[in-house]
Amino acid sequence: QPYRHEWVNGDDNGEDDGDDNENSNDPGERDVTVDEPTGGLTAGLDPIMRAIGGTWIAWGDGSADRAVTDENDCVDVPPGSDDQYTLRRVWLSDEAVDGYYTGYSNRVLWPLCHGMTELLEYRPTDLEWYRHVNRQFADAVLEEATDESVIWLQDYHLGLAPSMIQAKAPAGATVAQFWHIPWPDPSSFAACPNARELLVGLLGSDVFGFHIERYGTAFLECVEETLPSATVDYRERTVRYDGHETRIVATPMGVDANSYEERAREIGDDRWDSLRERYDIPDGCAVGLGVDRLDYTKGIPERLAALERLFEGYPEWRESFTFLQKATPSRTEIPSYDRLGRQVRSTVDHINERFGTDDWQPIVYTEDFLDRADLTTLYREADLLVVSSVRDGMNLVAQEYVASSIDGDGALVLSEHAGAANALGYPAFTIDPADTDRFARTVADALGAPKSERTTRMAALRTHVFDHDLEWWMDQQFAHIEAARFPAVDRRVN
Numbered sequence: 020q021p022y023r024h025e026w027v028n029g030d031d032n033g034e035d036d037g038d039d040n041e042n043s044n045d046p047g048e049r050d051v052t053v054d055e056p057t058g059g060l061t062a063g064l065d066p067i068m069r070a071i072g073g074t075w076i077a078w079g080d081g082s083a084d085r086a087v088t089d090e091n092d093c094v095d096v097p098p099g100s101d102d103q104y105t106l107r108r109v110w111l112s113d114e115a116v117d118g119y120y121t122g123y124s125n126r127v128l129w130p131l132c133h134g135m136t137e138l139l140e141y142r143p144t145d146l147e148w149y150r151h152v153n154r155q156f157a158d159a160v161l162e163e164a165t166d167e168s169v170i171w172l173q174d175y176h177l178g179l180a181p182s183m184i185q186a187k188a189p190a191g192a193t194v195a196q197f198w199h200i201p202w203p204d205p206s207s208f209a210a211c212p213n214a215r216e217l218l219v220g221l222l223g224s225d226v227f228g229f230h231i232e233r234y235g236t237a238f239l240e241c242v243e244e245t246l247p248s249a250t251v252d253y254r255e256r257t258v259r260y261d262g263h264e265t266r267i268v269a270t271p272m273g274v275d276a277n278s279y280e281e282r283a284r285e286i287g288d289d290r291w292d293s294l295r296e297r298y299d300i301p302d303g304c305a306v307g308l309g310v311d312r313l314d315y316t317k318g319i320p321e322r323l324a325a326l327e328r329l330f331e332g333y334p335e336w337r338e339s340f341t342f343l344q345k346a347t348p349s350r351t352e353i354p355s356y357d358r359l360g361r362q363v364r365s366t367v368d369h370i371n372e373r374f375g376t377d378d379w380q381p382i383v384y385t386e387d388f389l390d391r392a393d394l395t396t397l398y399r400e401a402d403l404l405v406v407s408s409v410r411d412g413m414n415l416v417a418q419e420y421v422a423s424s425i426d427g428d429g430a431l432v433l434s435e436h437a438g439a440a441n442a443l444g445y446p447a448f449t450i451d452p453a454d455t456d457r458f459a460r461t462v463a464d465a466l467g468a469p470k471s472e473r474t475t476r477m478a479a480l481r482t483h484v485f486d487h488d489l490e491w492w493m494d495q496q497f498a499h500i501e502a503a504r505f506p507a508v509d510r511r512v513n
């Protein structure tokens with residue numbers, strides 16, 4: 020019987036993201052279909068896992084077919100090929116997903132770490148589920164771990180597992196964790212319902228990684244305030260707690276820049292023509308682009324306010340500039356996300372009613388999920404991309420845009436509150452999303468900048484993005500992990 024196998028991203032609850040990019044393999048006796056991951060971390064880790072082997076432990080819910088793993092929850096992917104690794108599932112009931120993922124991870128840790136404590140919704144049973152699922156992950160890891168294992172945990176969904184693993188792991192195993200979102204300052208962190216437990220959980224890691232130094236410093240400050248018996252060394256960036264040392268590192272995540280560039284070069288102009296037709300973008304209009312999950316951290320209302328100000332204050336851009344906002348609905352069962360969606364859709368309608376004409380809409384809003392070829396086409400063709408996050412751990416969209424801008428003429432308008440601004444800095448047109456006037460002026464400046472300025476800025480951005488791509492990030496991660504495993508050997512990590 021054919022059956023379907025589906026990958027689940029670390030922070031994805033298996034919601035249908037519309038990606039139909041499937042790989043059919045010929046496994047001989049078994050016929051397994053694999054949904055390719057949509058981008059970012061999962062896509063980046065897959066080739067690494069194929070190269071080095073090992074076991075990937077991920078949760079699955081009812082949307083993945085358990086028949087694949089009826090024996091021992093393990094399957095080799097892709098079946099029949101040489102470069103295999105084992106995908107092991109931690110199966111979660113709907114109730115567990117609601118408490119662990121939608122609940123504690125996304126109603127508490129997500130707003131907390133983005134400093135938006137007013138949006139925090141704490142339910143004690145969610146924390147119990149979070150503990151329970153972290154324990155399930157820890158148990159699954161411990162069943163696999165050997166003396167030589169590198170155990171690499173991803174993101175805020177696994178905040179308690181590191182110490183659960185460290186307590187029982189074989190002596191030579193190394194535990195590393197990467198936190199993909201910001202870390203809050205101590206005044207916000209005080210709202211954490213289990214502050215001490217979370218920190219102790221994370222300090223089970225030998226290496227704890229963030230995108231940028233500032234988040235690591237905030238973590239050290241929170242440890243110092245919350246765990247008086249911990250020894251915090253700001254210079255060495257280490258914490259010693261309960262006889263164990265954790266090193267805090269900063270490695271900004273990059274994107275697979277070469278694959279975006281190659282795709283951008285291969286795609287024909289007809290794809291852009293059909294996208295322009297689909298989204299009703301008049302020929303000759305300059306195009307601005309936003310690509311975001313519909314999340315309150317991404318500053319979409321602030322962006323719309325700035326665009327309204329642009330059309331108000333810079334009338335020359337009416338009928339000659341269209342902004343395409345691609346928003347992917349996310350975590351819709353959480354009321355703050357639902358409210359945001361309604362607010363964004365009604366603001367778009369308001370701006371379009373105010374400025375639109377029979378032949379032109381200032382804002383084209385879509386919730387379509389695009390395949391990577393369409394997404395790369397939009398990146399390649401857009402004259403300008405806006406990232407206006409009010410807080411963002413890194414932001415990969417900004418870097419994907421730069422990698423896809425093969426004509427070297429695109430302009431990146433980037434929030435100074437995204438981790439990406441820390442890495443990309445000056446050559447982007449930086450904004451503060453809360454300062455609507457400056458934001459609107461910056462968009463006008465970016466649109467009107469002479470070609471020489473746009474290409475100089477883009478060339479500097481491209482150098483950075485290609486020099487600090489996903490492979491570079493992986494190398495940095497593993498160099499830090501190796502330095503923790505073999506501390507006597509001098510390894511340069513930069």
Ligand code: GDG
Pocket residue numbers: 057058059060199200272310311312345347387388389390391394411412413414415416417419
């Ligand atoms: C978290 C942190 C950090 C979006 N729409 C489509 C699509 N996407 C892809 C983009 C990009 C990814 O989703 C979004 O990544 P971001 O980094 O922008 O944001 P988060 O989802 O919030 O990610 C963030 C990241 O983790 C990694 O550490 O940078 O700060 O919040 O890859 O391309 N992909 C496709 N179609 C779409 O319609 N194929």
